Amino acid sequence: xxxxxxxxxxxxxxxxxxxxxxxxxxxxxxxxxxxxxxxGTGTGVFRQKTGVDLEFKTLxxxxxxxVSEYSSTIHLSAPAGGSGTPADTVSAETTFGVVATAGTxxxxxxxxxxxxxxxxxxxxxEAASDPHSGYLTPTEADIAYAxxxxxxxxxxxxxxxxxxxxxxxxxxxxxxxxxxxxxxxLSVASLSAGKVPTYQLGSGTANNTTWLRGDQTYTTxxxxxxxxxxxxxxxxxxxxGKVPTYQLGSGVADATTFLRGDQTYAAPSGGSNPFTMRYxxxxxxxxxxxxxxxxxxxxxxxxxxxxxxxxxxxxxxxxVITTGLDLAWNFPTGTSFLGQALTSTGxxxxxxxxxxxxMRAVASSTGASYAVDTINQDSxxxxxxxxxxxxxxxxxxxxxxxxxxATWATIQAYSMWRLMSIT
Numbered sequence: 001x002x003x004x005x006x007x008x009x010x011x012x013x014x015x016x017x018x019x020x021x022x023x024x025x026x027x028x029x030x031x032x033x034x035x036x037x038x039x040g041t042g043t044g045v046f047r048q049k050t051g052v053d054l055e056f057k058t059l060x061x062x063x064x065x066x067v068s069e070y071s072s073t074i075h076l077s078a079p080a081g082g083s084g085t086p087a088d089t090v091s092a093e094t095t096f097g098v099v100a101t102a103g104t105x106x107x108x109x110x111x112x113x114x115x116x117x118x119x120x121x122x123x124x125x126e127a128a129s130d131p132h133s134g135y136l137t138p139t140e141a142d143i144a145y146a147x148x149x150x151x152x153x154x155x156x157x158x159x160x161x162x163x164x165x166x167x168x169x170x171x172x173x174x175x176x177x178x179x180x181x182x183x184x185x186l187s188v189a190s191l192s193a194g195k196v197p198t199y200q201l202g203s204g205t206a207n208n209t210t211w212l213r214g215d216q217t218y219t220t221x222x223x224x225x226x227x228x229x230x231x232x233x234x235x236x237x238x239x240x241g242k243v244p245t246y247q248l249g250s251g252v253a254d255a256t257t258f259l260r261g262d263q264t265y266a267a268p269s270g271g272s273n274p275f276t277m278r279y280x281x282x283x284x285x286x287x288x289x290x291x292x293x294x295x296x297x298x299x300x301x302x303x304x305x306x307x308x309x310x311x312x313x314x315x316x317x318x319x320v321i322t323t324g325l326d327l328a329w330n331f332p333t334g335t336s337f338l339g340q341a342l343t344s345t346g347x348x349x350x351x352x353x354x355x356x357x358x359m360r361a362v363a364s365s366t367g368a369s370y371a372v373d374t375i376n377q378d379s380x381x382x383x384x385x386x387x388x389x390x391x392x393x394x395x396x397x398x399x400x401x402x403x404x405x406a407t408w409a410t411i412q413a414y415s416m417w418r419l420m421s422i423t
Contacts (some may be wrong), residue, residue: 013214285409289359299395308389
Protein backbone atom coordinates (compact mmCIF):
# COMPACT_ATOMS: atom_id res chain seq x y z
CA UNK A 1 0.00 0.00 0.00
CA UNK A 2 1.35 3.49 -0.89
CA UNK A 3 2.30 5.54 2.19
CA UNK A 4 0.50 8.89 2.51
CA UNK A 5 3.79 10.77 2.84
CA UNK A 6 4.74 9.51 -0.63
CA UNK A 7 1.64 11.06 -2.21
CA UNK A 8 2.08 14.75 -1.40
CA UNK A 9 3.14 17.60 0.88
CA UNK A 10 1.51 18.41 4.19
CA UNK A 11 0.25 16.34 7.09
CA UNK A 12 -1.82 13.28 6.08
CA UNK A 13 -4.47 12.62 8.74
CA UNK A 14 -8.11 11.56 8.92
CA UNK A 15 -9.14 15.20 8.39
CA UNK A 16 -6.94 16.03 5.36
CA UNK A 17 -7.45 15.14 1.67
CA UNK A 18 -5.06 14.86 -1.30
CA UNK A 19 -5.37 17.76 -3.76
CA UNK A 20 -4.29 17.50 -7.39
CA UNK A 21 -1.21 19.67 -6.71
CA UNK A 22 0.18 16.99 -4.37
CA UNK A 23 -0.80 18.78 -1.17
CA UNK A 24 -2.69 17.36 1.82
CA UNK A 25 -5.30 19.97 2.82
CA UNK A 26 -8.59 20.21 4.68
CA UNK A 27 -11.85 20.74 2.79
CA UNK A 28 -13.96 23.51 4.19
CA UNK A 29 -17.18 22.33 5.80
CA UNK A 30 -19.54 23.50 8.48
CA UNK A 31 -22.12 22.18 10.90
CA UNK A 32 -23.43 22.42 14.45
CA UNK A 33 -22.43 20.55 17.64
CA UNK A 34 -25.07 17.97 18.62
CA UNK A 35 -25.51 15.62 21.58
CA UNK A 36 -28.10 13.12 22.77
CA UNK A 37 -29.90 12.38 26.06
CA UNK A 38 -32.40 9.98 27.60
CA UNK A 39 -35.94 11.14 28.38
CA GLY A 40 -38.55 9.65 30.68
CA THR A 41 -38.04 7.22 33.54
CA GLY A 42 -36.28 3.90 33.46
CA THR A 43 -32.87 2.84 32.20
CA GLY A 44 -31.48 4.96 29.33
CA VAL A 45 -29.58 3.66 26.27
CA PHE A 46 -27.44 6.79 25.61
CA ARG A 47 -24.00 6.49 27.22
CA GLN A 48 -21.82 9.42 26.13
CA LYS A 49 -20.43 11.46 23.23
CA THR A 50 -16.80 10.99 22.22
CA GLY A 51 -15.65 13.63 19.72
CA VAL A 52 -18.27 13.53 16.95
CA ASP A 53 -19.41 9.98 17.88
CA LEU A 54 -22.65 9.42 19.81
CA GLU A 55 -22.24 6.20 21.83
CA PHE A 56 -25.27 4.10 22.89
CA LYS A 57 -25.55 1.03 25.10
CA THR A 58 -26.49 -2.31 23.54
CA LEU A 59 -29.42 -4.55 24.50
CA UNK A 60 -28.59 -8.07 25.70
CA UNK A 61 -31.17 -10.72 26.47
CA UNK A 62 -31.15 -12.32 29.92
CA UNK A 63 -32.35 -15.80 30.92
CA UNK A 64 -35.37 -16.81 28.81
CA UNK A 65 -35.34 -13.34 27.11
CA UNK A 66 -34.75 -13.07 23.35
CA VAL A 67 -33.73 -9.79 21.63
CA SER A 68 -34.85 -9.62 17.94
CA GLU A 69 -33.80 -6.78 15.59
CA TYR A 70 -36.04 -5.60 12.71
CA SER A 71 -35.72 -2.75 10.18
CA SER A 72 -37.11 -0.08 12.51
CA THR A 73 -37.87 -1.88 15.83
CA ILE A 74 -36.24 -4.11 18.44
CA HIS A 75 -38.40 -6.82 20.03
CA LEU A 76 -37.89 -8.35 23.50
CA SER A 77 -39.69 -11.67 24.01
CA ALA A 78 -39.88 -14.36 26.71
CA PRO A 79 -41.83 -17.64 26.90
CA ALA A 80 -45.16 -17.53 28.72
CA GLY A 81 -45.13 -18.84 32.31
CA GLY A 82 -47.10 -21.90 33.38
CA SER A 83 -48.40 -23.59 36.48
CA GLY A 84 -48.06 -27.10 37.81
CA THR A 85 -45.05 -29.23 38.63
CA PRO A 86 -42.61 -30.87 36.20
CA ALA A 87 -42.55 -34.63 35.72
CA ASP A 88 -40.52 -36.50 38.33
CA THR A 89 -39.13 -39.08 35.86
CA VAL A 90 -37.02 -38.84 32.67
CA SER A 91 -37.00 -41.51 29.98
CA ALA A 92 -33.53 -42.57 28.80
CA GLU A 93 -33.65 -41.91 25.03
CA THR A 94 -29.91 -41.56 24.35
CA THR A 95 -29.57 -44.60 22.07
CA PHE A 96 -31.21 -45.67 18.85
CA GLY A 97 -34.09 -48.14 18.83
CA VAL A 98 -35.84 -47.26 22.08
CA VAL A 99 -39.46 -48.35 21.66
CA ALA A 100 -42.00 -45.58 22.18
CA THR A 101 -44.15 -46.07 25.27
CA ALA A 102 -46.93 -44.02 26.70
CA GLY A 103 -45.84 -41.62 29.42
CA THR A 104 -47.31 -41.74 32.88
CA UNK A 105 -46.77 -38.13 33.93
CA UNK A 106 -49.14 -35.43 32.69
CA UNK A 107 -47.05 -32.37 33.57
CA UNK A 108 -44.84 -30.96 30.74
CA UNK A 109 -44.98 -34.12 28.60
CA UNK A 110 -45.42 -34.33 24.84
CA UNK A 111 -48.82 -34.02 23.30
CA UNK A 112 -49.03 -37.74 22.49
CA UNK A 113 -47.54 -38.74 25.87
CA UNK A 114 -45.08 -41.09 24.11
CA UNK A 115 -41.32 -41.50 24.40
CA UNK A 116 -38.85 -43.25 22.12
CA UNK A 117 -36.04 -42.79 19.54
CA UNK A 118 -35.61 -43.66 15.82
CA UNK A 119 -33.85 -46.73 14.41
CA UNK A 120 -30.06 -46.40 14.04
CA UNK A 121 -29.58 -45.55 10.31
CA UNK A 122 -25.92 -46.59 10.25
CA UNK A 123 -26.67 -50.16 11.33
CA UNK A 124 -29.48 -50.46 8.78
CA UNK A 125 -27.23 -49.05 6.05
CA GLU A 126 -24.37 -51.45 6.74
CA ALA A 127 -26.74 -54.39 6.87
CA ALA A 128 -27.72 -53.88 3.22
CA SER A 129 -25.75 -56.07 0.81
CA ASP A 130 -24.93 -53.22 -1.66
CA PRO A 131 -26.46 -49.94 -0.51
CA HIS A 132 -24.60 -47.97 -3.26
CA SER A 133 -25.02 -50.18 -6.30
CA GLY A 134 -24.47 -47.26 -8.68
CA TYR A 135 -20.95 -46.52 -7.31
CA LEU A 136 -17.67 -48.48 -7.39
CA THR A 137 -15.80 -49.63 -4.32
CA PRO A 138 -12.10 -48.56 -4.14
CA THR A 139 -11.02 -51.99 -5.34
CA GLU A 140 -13.46 -51.94 -8.28
CA ALA A 141 -12.31 -48.42 -9.25
CA ASP A 142 -8.63 -49.43 -9.28
CA ILE A 143 -9.38 -52.41 -11.54
CA ALA A 144 -11.43 -50.29 -13.95
CA TYR A 145 -8.80 -47.49 -14.04
CA ALA A 146 -5.97 -49.93 -14.80
CA UNK A 147 -7.78 -51.22 -17.89
CA UNK A 148 -7.89 -47.80 -19.61
CA UNK A 149 -5.37 -47.81 -22.46
CA UNK A 150 -4.44 -44.15 -22.27
CA UNK A 151 -3.77 -44.46 -18.54
CA UNK A 152 -1.41 -47.37 -19.05
CA UNK A 153 0.42 -45.45 -21.80
CA UNK A 154 0.66 -42.37 -19.57
CA UNK A 155 2.02 -44.29 -16.60
CA UNK A 156 4.58 -46.02 -18.81
CA UNK A 157 6.38 -42.78 -19.67
CA UNK A 158 9.50 -41.83 -17.72
CA UNK A 159 8.40 -38.19 -17.23
CA UNK A 160 4.83 -37.63 -18.52
CA UNK A 161 4.68 -34.07 -17.15
CA UNK A 162 8.00 -32.59 -18.26
CA UNK A 163 6.83 -28.98 -18.07
CA UNK A 164 5.83 -29.31 -14.40
CA UNK A 165 8.14 -29.48 -11.41
CA UNK A 166 8.15 -32.28 -8.89
CA UNK A 167 7.87 -31.38 -5.21
CA UNK A 168 11.67 -31.60 -4.80
CA UNK A 169 12.30 -29.53 -7.95
CA UNK A 170 9.80 -26.90 -6.78
CA UNK A 171 11.48 -26.61 -3.38
CA UNK A 172 14.90 -26.20 -5.01
CA UNK A 173 13.64 -23.49 -7.41
CA UNK A 174 11.79 -21.60 -4.67
CA UNK A 175 14.88 -21.53 -2.44
CA UNK A 176 16.74 -19.42 -5.03
CA UNK A 177 14.09 -16.67 -5.14
CA UNK A 178 14.55 -13.36 -3.34
CA UNK A 179 11.67 -11.00 -2.60
CA UNK A 180 11.15 -7.77 -0.70
CA UNK A 181 8.13 -5.50 -0.21
CA UNK A 182 10.14 -2.59 1.21
CA UNK A 183 7.81 -2.66 4.21
CA UNK A 184 4.85 -2.70 1.80
CA UNK A 185 5.64 0.82 0.48
CA LEU A 186 6.40 2.11 -3.02
CA SER A 187 9.20 4.48 -3.96
CA VAL A 188 9.15 6.89 -6.89
CA ALA A 189 11.93 4.96 -8.61
CA SER A 190 9.93 1.71 -8.49
CA LEU A 191 7.16 3.17 -10.63
CA SER A 192 7.80 3.10 -14.37
CA ALA A 193 4.82 3.35 -16.68
CA GLY A 194 1.11 3.34 -15.87
CA LYS A 195 -0.76 4.42 -12.76
CA VAL A 196 -1.25 2.99 -9.28
CA PRO A 197 -4.76 1.45 -8.97
CA THR A 198 -6.78 3.47 -6.48
CA TYR A 199 -7.82 0.39 -4.49
CA GLN A 200 -4.13 -0.10 -3.58
CA LEU A 201 -3.90 3.38 -2.05
CA GLY A 202 -6.21 2.78 0.91
CA SER A 203 -9.07 0.84 2.45
CA GLY A 204 -12.77 1.33 1.70
CA THR A 205 -14.63 1.64 -1.61
CA ALA A 206 -12.78 3.60 -4.34
CA ASN A 207 -15.22 5.17 -6.83
CA ASN A 208 -16.30 8.59 -8.14
CA THR A 209 -18.13 9.44 -4.91
CA THR A 210 -15.28 8.79 -2.45
CA TRP A 211 -12.05 10.65 -1.65
CA LEU A 212 -8.75 9.41 -0.23
CA ARG A 213 -8.16 10.72 3.31
CA GLY A 214 -4.71 11.18 4.82
CA ASP A 215 -5.16 8.06 6.96
CA GLN A 216 -5.42 5.93 3.78
CA THR A 217 -9.20 5.52 3.98
CA TYR A 218 -11.68 6.18 1.14
CA THR A 219 -14.68 8.11 2.42
CA THR A 220 -17.35 10.52 1.21
CA UNK A 221 -16.84 14.22 1.92
CA UNK A 222 -19.85 15.68 3.72
CA UNK A 223 -20.70 18.72 5.82
CA UNK A 224 -21.78 16.60 8.78
CA UNK A 225 -21.69 17.86 12.38
CA UNK A 226 -18.19 18.38 13.71
CA UNK A 227 -17.35 17.95 17.34
CA UNK A 228 -15.28 20.21 19.52
CA UNK A 229 -11.99 18.86 18.17
CA UNK A 230 -9.42 21.09 16.48
CA UNK A 231 -9.01 21.22 12.68
CA UNK A 232 -5.57 22.82 12.69
CA UNK A 233 -2.79 20.92 10.90
CA UNK A 234 0.98 21.35 10.85
CA UNK A 235 3.62 20.32 8.32
CA UNK A 236 5.24 17.11 9.49
CA UNK A 237 8.59 15.65 8.58
CA UNK A 238 8.50 14.14 5.08
CA UNK A 239 10.40 11.04 4.02
CA UNK A 240 12.32 11.03 0.76
CA GLY A 241 10.44 10.64 -2.51
CA LYS A 242 6.78 11.11 -3.47
CA VAL A 243 4.57 9.47 -6.08
CA PRO A 244 4.02 11.92 -8.98
CA THR A 245 0.37 12.92 -9.03
CA TYR A 246 0.04 12.31 -12.79
CA GLN A 247 0.64 8.60 -12.12
CA LEU A 248 -2.35 8.38 -9.78
CA GLY A 249 -5.11 9.01 -12.35
CA SER A 250 -6.19 10.47 -15.68
CA GLY A 251 -6.88 14.12 -16.38
CA VAL A 252 -4.87 17.24 -15.51
CA ALA A 253 -3.31 17.22 -12.03
CA ASP A 254 -2.82 20.78 -10.78
CA ALA A 255 -3.83 23.11 -7.95
CA THR A 256 -7.44 23.32 -9.20
CA THR A 257 -8.20 19.57 -9.47
CA PHE A 258 -8.71 16.74 -6.98
CA LEU A 259 -8.24 12.97 -7.32
CA ARG A 260 -11.59 11.16 -7.35
CA GLY A 261 -12.01 7.52 -6.34
CA ASP A 262 -12.37 6.44 -10.00
CA GLN A 263 -8.78 7.60 -10.75
CA THR A 264 -9.87 10.83 -12.45
CA TYR A 265 -8.62 14.33 -11.68
CA ALA A 266 -11.60 16.72 -11.68
CA ALA A 267 -12.43 20.19 -10.43
CA PRO A 268 -15.16 20.22 -7.73
CA SER A 269 -16.63 23.31 -9.34
CA GLY A 270 -15.64 26.00 -11.83
CA GLY A 271 -16.28 27.44 -15.29
CA SER A 272 -14.73 27.93 -18.73
CA ASN A 273 -14.29 30.55 -21.46
CA PRO A 274 -17.76 31.09 -23.02
CA PHE A 275 -16.33 32.33 -26.35
CA THR A 276 -15.32 30.36 -29.41
CA MET A 277 -12.44 32.31 -30.98
CA ARG A 278 -10.56 32.29 -34.31
CA TYR A 279 -7.87 34.47 -35.91
CA UNK A 280 -6.03 34.48 -39.24
CA UNK A 281 -2.25 34.06 -39.31
CA UNK A 282 -1.86 35.36 -42.89
CA UNK A 283 -3.05 38.57 -44.56
CA UNK A 284 -5.61 38.06 -47.34
CA UNK A 285 -6.81 40.59 -49.95
CA UNK A 286 -9.19 41.00 -52.89
CA UNK A 287 -9.89 43.69 -55.55
CA UNK A 288 -13.30 42.55 -56.78
CA UNK A 289 -16.79 43.38 -55.60
CA UNK A 290 -18.40 40.67 -57.72
CA UNK A 291 -17.96 38.00 -55.02
CA UNK A 292 -17.28 37.98 -51.30
CA UNK A 293 -13.91 36.63 -50.15
CA UNK A 294 -13.34 34.37 -47.17
CA UNK A 295 -10.59 34.71 -44.58
CA UNK A 296 -8.15 31.83 -44.12
CA UNK A 297 -8.52 29.73 -40.94
CA UNK A 298 -11.58 31.67 -39.74
CA UNK A 299 -14.66 29.42 -39.40
CA UNK A 300 -16.69 29.19 -36.18
CA UNK A 301 -19.09 26.26 -35.55
CA UNK A 302 -22.70 27.10 -34.66
CA UNK A 303 -25.51 24.84 -33.43
CA UNK A 304 -29.13 24.69 -34.58
CA UNK A 305 -31.85 26.72 -32.83
CA UNK A 306 -29.33 28.87 -30.96
CA UNK A 307 -28.88 32.63 -30.58
CA UNK A 308 -25.36 34.05 -30.84
CA UNK A 309 -23.55 37.33 -30.42
CA UNK A 310 -20.67 37.62 -32.91
CA UNK A 311 -17.78 40.08 -32.81
CA UNK A 312 -14.93 40.90 -35.18
CA UNK A 313 -11.79 42.83 -34.26
CA UNK A 314 -10.40 43.66 -37.72
CA UNK A 315 -7.17 45.26 -38.93
CA UNK A 316 -7.38 46.16 -42.65
CA UNK A 317 -5.78 48.19 -45.46
CA UNK A 318 -7.08 49.65 -48.76
CA UNK A 319 -5.18 50.83 -51.82
CA VAL A 320 -7.31 53.94 -52.52
CA ILE A 321 -8.22 56.51 -49.89
CA THR A 322 -11.81 56.70 -51.11
CA THR A 323 -12.27 52.94 -50.83
CA GLY A 324 -13.74 51.47 -47.66
CA LEU A 325 -14.22 47.90 -46.46
CA ASP A 326 -17.40 45.86 -46.88
CA LEU A 327 -17.95 43.11 -44.30
CA ALA A 328 -20.56 40.33 -44.31
CA TRP A 329 -21.44 37.08 -42.53
CA ASN A 330 -22.07 33.64 -44.01
CA PHE A 331 -24.39 31.75 -41.61
CA PRO A 332 -26.29 28.45 -42.12
CA THR A 333 -29.55 28.60 -44.10
CA GLY A 334 -32.46 30.11 -42.22
CA THR A 335 -30.40 32.25 -39.82
CA SER A 336 -32.04 35.58 -38.94
CA PHE A 337 -30.13 38.72 -37.89
CA LEU A 338 -31.58 40.69 -34.99
CA GLY A 339 -29.10 43.55 -35.31
CA GLN A 340 -25.58 44.39 -36.37
CA ALA A 341 -23.23 47.36 -36.66
CA LEU A 342 -19.68 48.35 -37.55
CA THR A 343 -17.24 50.88 -36.11
CA SER A 344 -14.23 51.95 -38.19
CA THR A 345 -11.45 54.53 -38.01
CA GLY A 346 -12.03 55.30 -41.67
CA UNK A 347 -14.77 57.97 -41.78
CA UNK A 348 -14.35 59.61 -45.24
CA UNK A 349 -17.52 61.36 -46.32
CA UNK A 350 -18.75 61.88 -42.75
CA UNK A 351 -19.65 65.38 -41.45
CA UNK A 352 -16.71 67.56 -40.39
CA UNK A 353 -18.03 67.63 -36.85
CA UNK A 354 -17.43 63.87 -36.51
CA UNK A 355 -13.88 63.38 -35.19
CA UNK A 356 -14.10 59.92 -33.57
CA UNK A 357 -15.19 56.45 -34.68
CA UNK A 358 -18.93 55.83 -34.58
CA MET A 359 -21.28 52.85 -34.94
CA ARG A 360 -24.06 52.60 -37.50
CA ALA A 361 -26.85 50.03 -37.62
CA VAL A 362 -27.04 47.99 -40.82
CA ALA A 363 -30.33 46.64 -42.15
CA SER A 364 -29.01 43.55 -43.95
CA SER A 365 -26.31 40.92 -43.50
CA THR A 366 -23.94 42.60 -45.94
CA GLY A 367 -22.20 44.66 -43.28
CA ALA A 368 -21.24 48.34 -43.60
CA SER A 369 -18.54 50.18 -45.57
CA TYR A 370 -16.38 53.21 -44.82
CA ALA A 371 -13.50 54.97 -46.50
CA VAL A 372 -10.09 55.10 -44.84
CA ASP A 373 -7.87 57.90 -43.63
CA THR A 374 -4.59 56.73 -45.25
CA ILE A 375 -3.99 54.21 -48.02
CA ASN A 376 -1.86 51.12 -47.45
CA GLN A 377 -1.78 51.76 -43.70
CA ASP A 378 -3.45 49.71 -41.00
CA SER A 379 -6.96 50.78 -40.04
CA UNK A 380 -9.06 49.26 -37.30
CA UNK A 381 -12.67 48.09 -37.46
CA UNK A 382 -15.02 46.51 -34.94
CA UNK A 383 -18.11 44.69 -36.19
CA UNK A 384 -20.81 42.85 -34.24
CA UNK A 385 -24.04 41.04 -34.92
CA UNK A 386 -26.77 39.13 -33.07
CA UNK A 387 -28.06 36.16 -35.04
CA UNK A 388 -30.42 33.24 -34.40
CA UNK A 389 -30.03 29.92 -36.21
CA UNK A 390 -33.00 27.67 -36.97
CA UNK A 391 -33.01 23.92 -37.59
CA UNK A 392 -29.75 23.98 -39.57
CA UNK A 393 -26.35 23.84 -37.84
CA UNK A 394 -23.08 24.66 -39.57
CA UNK A 395 -20.33 27.26 -39.51
CA UNK A 396 -20.12 31.04 -39.33
CA UNK A 397 -17.66 32.40 -41.92
CA UNK A 398 -16.87 36.17 -42.06
CA UNK A 399 -16.66 37.67 -45.59
CA UNK A 400 -15.14 40.87 -47.01
CA UNK A 401 -14.55 42.86 -50.24
CA UNK A 402 -13.49 46.41 -51.23
CA UNK A 403 -16.12 49.10 -51.47
CA UNK A 404 -15.08 50.07 -55.04
CA UNK A 405 -14.21 47.57 -57.77
CA ALA A 406 -10.62 47.27 -59.02
CA THR A 407 -9.26 48.62 -55.72
CA TRP A 408 -7.61 46.42 -53.15
CA ALA A 409 -8.84 45.69 -49.63
CA THR A 410 -6.74 43.47 -47.37
CA ILE A 411 -7.58 41.86 -44.04
CA GLN A 412 -4.31 41.93 -42.10
CA ALA A 413 -2.93 38.96 -40.19
CA TYR A 414 -4.09 38.39 -36.60
CA SER A 415 -7.49 39.92 -37.01
CA MET A 416 -9.81 38.08 -34.62
CA TRP A 417 -13.44 36.88 -34.57
CA ARG A 418 -15.36 35.34 -31.69
CA LEU A 419 -18.91 34.19 -30.89
CA MET A 420 -20.84 33.23 -27.78
CA SER A 421 -24.28 31.64 -27.36
CA ILE A 422 -26.79 33.80 -25.49
CA THR A 423 -30.37 33.43 -24.29
